[in-house]
Amino acid sequence: MENITSAIRDTIPISQFNRGLAGKIFEEVKRSGAKVVMKNNAAECVLLSPDEYLRLMDEVNDARLLALAAQRMEHFDPKNTISGEELYRQLGITDQDLENCVEVEIE
Numbered sequence: 001m002e003n004i005t006s007a008i009r010d011t012i013p014i015s016q017f018n019r020g021l022a023g024k025i026f027e028e029v030k031r032s033g034a035k036v037v038m039k040n041n042a043a044e045c046v047l048l049s050p051d052e053y054l055r056l057m058d059e060v061n062d063a064r065l066l067a068l069a070a071q072r073m074e075h076f077d078p079k080n081t082i083s084g085e086e087l088y089r090q091l092g093i094t095d096q097d098l099e100n101c102v103e104v105e106i107e
Contacts, residue, residue: 012047014039 012025012035025047029035035047048056088094 010034011036011038013037014044 010033014037016022016025017037025035029047030049033049034052037044037047082090088098
């Protein structure tokens with residue numbers, strides 16, 4: 001029963017926008033979360049707050065990165081790796097070069 005109640009509570013008929021109630025609807029989205037806009041008894045779009053949208057996009061990006069990392073790990077072979085020292089040698093980077101670098105803080 002709660003699913004039916006939340007479905008009714010979380011839907012907005014498009015006619016409310018036509019009646020000039022957009023501001024009230026946007027406040028409701030900010031206060032209580034996403035709303036589904038219905039048009040001709042079918043879902044037309046979903047309204048989200050900017051914060052919720054950004055949170056969801058962060059989750060999507062994290063999931064993509066996790067999938068990419070998992071895919072790369074499937075093909076990982078330690079025999080194909082080289083040490084940091086060898087990489088520096090190949091690139092011509094010296095200990096002096098590293099000492100002269102400005103330290104970068106990564107969040």
